[in-house]
Amino acid sequence: QVQLVQSGAEVKKPGASVKVSCKASGYTFTSYYMHWVRQAPGQGLEWMGIINPSGGSTSYAQKFQGRVTMTRDTSTSTVYMELSSLRSEDTAVYYCARALGSLYGDPPHYWGQGTLVTVSS
Amino acid sequence: SYELTQPPSVSVSPGQTARITCSGDALPKKYAYWYQQKSGQAPVLVIYEDSKRPSGIPERFSGSSSGTMATLTISGAQVEDEADYYCYSTDSSGNHRGVFGGGTKLTVL
Numbered sequence: 001q002v003q004l005v006q007s008g009a010e011v012k013k014p015g016a017s018v019k020v021s022c023k024a025s026g027y028t029f030t031s032y033y034m035h036w037v038r039q040a041p042g043q044g045l046e047w048m049g050i051i052n053p054s055g056g057s058t059s060y061a062q063k064f065q066g067r068v069t070m071t072r073d074t075s076t077s078t079v080y081m082e083l084s085s086l087r088s089e090d091t092a093v094y095y096c097a098r099a100l101g102s103l104y105g106d107p108p109h110y111w112g113q114g115t116l117v118t119v120s121s
Numbered sequence: 122s123y124e125l126t127q128p129p130s131v132s133v134s135p136g137q138t139a140r141i142t143c144s145g146d147a148l149p150k151k152y153a154y155w156y157q158q159k160s161g162q163a164p165v166l167v168i169y170e171d172s173k174r175p176s177g178i179p180e181r182f183s184g185s186s187s188g189t190m191a192t193l194t195i196s197g198a199q200v201e202d203e204a205d206y207y208c209y210s211t212d213s214s215g216n217h218r219g220v221f222g223g224g225t226k227l228t229v230l
Contacts, residue, residue, distance in 0.1 A: 035219065044223050045156070045158070045164065045224070046221065050217070059216045059218055061218060061219075062218075063122070095163060105151075105152075107154045107169065108164075111163035111164060
């Protein structure tokens with residue numbers, strides 16, 4: 001069965017960076033795109049970007065361009081999301097989510113448990 | 122940037138039909154997807170490619186799309202359907218950038 005296990009909660013100061021990991025199992029890692037989605041407390045879902053674990057290509061939401069970097073390690077079936085220049089508005093639960101199918105436009109379907117990132121001075 | 126617009130809230134009595142809409146300029150060319158999210162849980166996909174239902178999703182959930190509007194319909198809504206619902210799609214830029222609607226709180230009581 002598909003499993004996505006994310007790294008633990010983080011507390012960061014404004015201006016710092018955070019790197020969240022997402023280890024995949026139960027399927028062929030390089031065959032499915034991985035999305036990153038975040039949700040601020042009491043707010044809606046926000047799509048951040050997508051990575052192709054096969055070649056490493058990425059596409060980011062315009063809002064996060066220049067501040068987010070998504071990478072992968074095929075040897076450990078793990079994807080990473082790094083967000084820099086953190087501000088209080090970045091406090092949120094960050095999810096990785098495997099795509100429904102193998103096509104680039106396929107939506108998130110299998111979700112990790114979420115990682116709470118708190119930005120506070 | 123591309124936006125999907127949903128009503129903030131919808132309220133129905135148990136057994137009634139709930140309809141949640143999602144509007145976006147690219148929906149005539151792009152599929153709509155629908156997610157259910159209950160408090161403290163990760164989202165669950167309930168409709169994909171406008172109108173298809175993943176395995177395990179009850180038949181009372183259905184979807185449709187016409188022009189710039191997609192609709193999620195819950196026929197005979199039950200108390201356990203009370204949740205936040207989000208539509209999702211991609212923009213028409215060719216980069217497949219995703220976007221979620223703002224979410225709709227469905228109240229069943």
